[in-house]
Amino acid sequence: LPDAARRHAFPRYARVNLLRAAPDAVEAQLRAEGLEVARDGTVGALLVLPHGTDLHAHALVADGRLILQDKSSCFSAQALLGGGSSWLDGGDVIDACAAPGNKTLHAAALLSAAALSGAAAAAAAAASHHVFAFDRDAKRLALLRRRCDGAGGAGRITPCLQDFLAVDVNDARFSRVRGILLDPSCSGSGIVTAPDRWQEEEQGGAGGGDRVDKLAAFQLAALLKALSFPHARRVVYSTCSVHARENEGVVAAALRQQQQQQQRGQGGQGEGEEERCCPGPWRLVKCLPRWHRRGIVPEGSGLTAQQADCMVRAAPADDTNGFFVALFARGPADEGEGK
Numbered sequence: 001l002p003d004a005a006r007r008h009a010f011p012r013y014a015r016v017n018l019l020r021a022a023p024d025a026v027e028a029q030l031r032a033e034g035l036e037v038a039r040d041g042t043v044g045a046l047l048v049l050p051h052g053t054d055l056h057a058h059a060l061v062a063d064g065r066l067i068l069q070d071k072s073s074c075f076s077a078q079a080l081l082g083g084g085s086s087w088l089d090g091g092d093v094i095d096a097c098a099a100p101g102n103k104t105l106h107a108a109a110l111l112s113a114a115a116l117s118g119a120a121a122a123a124a125a126a127a128s129h130h131v132f133a134f135d136r137d138a139k140r141l142a143l144l145r146r147r148c149d150g151a152g153g154a155g156r157i158t159p160c161l162q163d164f165l166a167v168d169v170n171d172a173r174f175s176r177v178r179g180i181l182l183d184p185s186c187s188g189s190g191i192v193t194a195p196d197r198w199q200e201e202e203q204g205g206a207g208g209g210d211r212v213d214k215l216a217a218f219q220l221a222a223l224l225k226a227l228s229f230p231h232a233r234r235v236v237y238s239t240c241s242v243h244a245r246e247n248e249g250v251v252a253a254a255l256r257q258q259q260q261q262q263q264r265g266q267g268g269q270g271e272g273e274e275e276r277c278c279p280g281p282w283r284l285v286k287c288l289p290r291w292h293r294r295g296i297v298p299e300g301s302g303l304t305a306q307q308a309d310c311m312v313r314a315a316p317a318d319d320t321n322g323f324f325v326a327l328f329a330r331g332p333a334d335e336g337e338g339k
């Protein structure tokens with residue numbers, strides 16, 4: 001199907017909320033009700049049902065066992081926490097721009113899944129994982145709080161009404177933060193209900209005008225902030241934009257700034273003890289390595305083809321909204337990295 005037709009025929013995606021239910025049980029229940037259900041090959045616990053399946057009023061959705069979430073929107077938490085996670089080392093996660101909380105809940109669920117499936121020691125560590133969910137919009141954060149409480153996130157997720165750019169990265173509350181999920185405000189040009197914007201990207205991604213430049217400046221500031229947390233080991237950056245300026249362009253600019261900091265001997269992290277415990281520069285890691293659609297090299301970005309290959313894009317041709325993900329890492333490579 002051409003993109004224009006395909007966007008009206010996406011399957012219904014529903015993520016089993018591991019905080020509340022096991023995928024096998026939910027799948028079996030839906031099948032018993034006569035529904036056609038398959039498992040997604042990229043996102044664990046994501047169920048795929050035929051286009052037009054209406055689950056909005058379903059009891060599984062009402063009680064938080066199923067979360068209606070588009071496939072590509074699940075990529076952020078999956079990229080951060082779905083592979084090997086020894087780098088987490090019992091630590092916490094920040095969702096920097098979190099409301100209304102789809103990715104916050106997904107992250108909390110993946111952390112709890114690690115607790116359920118891990119060995120006793122890993123389980124004990126994982127049980128203490130915590131997600132700090134920042135948003136600067138009070139109404140949206142209130143919605144996140146309601147959704148998280150209703151979906152089993154209470155006690156695991158702390159909503160924080162705060163501008164992420166103003167957070168004190170050396171605050172003792174964040175000393176255990178090892179992972180950061182950054183899904184900042186973007187043009188939303190990948191959401192295919194905005195077909196005009198989608199077409200701009202098909203013509204080279206140059207569209208969007210000043211608004212995209214302003215968004216890209218904010219996105220870069222937020223990404224640099226995330227990379228400045230002294231004990232962080234992984235940072236995932238995602239947007240539902242198709243504009244290269246908000247995606248590969250932001251990643252390239254952040255890498256350039258990191259490199260400049262390294263050259264000036266600042267290391268892009270804290271001082272003294274922190275520098276010793278978390279040495280080394282940030283690098284791009286190949287995220288969702290089995291996903292076929294990878295990042296691009298925008299002209300003049302300075303990115304290499306290998307760096308672009310680390311990143312992930314999604315498009316309507318993949319039966320999901322346009323999306324972008326990049327994963328940064330520092331410290332020792334994880335056992336699951338790039339596999």
Ligand code: SAM
Pocket residue numbers: 073096097098099100101102103104134135136137140162163164165183184185186
């Ligand atoms: N990750 C969310 C999800 O999957 O449900 C969607 C996040 S939405 C793309 C971006 C969010 O960032 C908005 O809720 C917006 O209020 C918030 N935001 C924008 N600027 C922010 C800032 N400086 N600090 C914290 N939150 C911010």
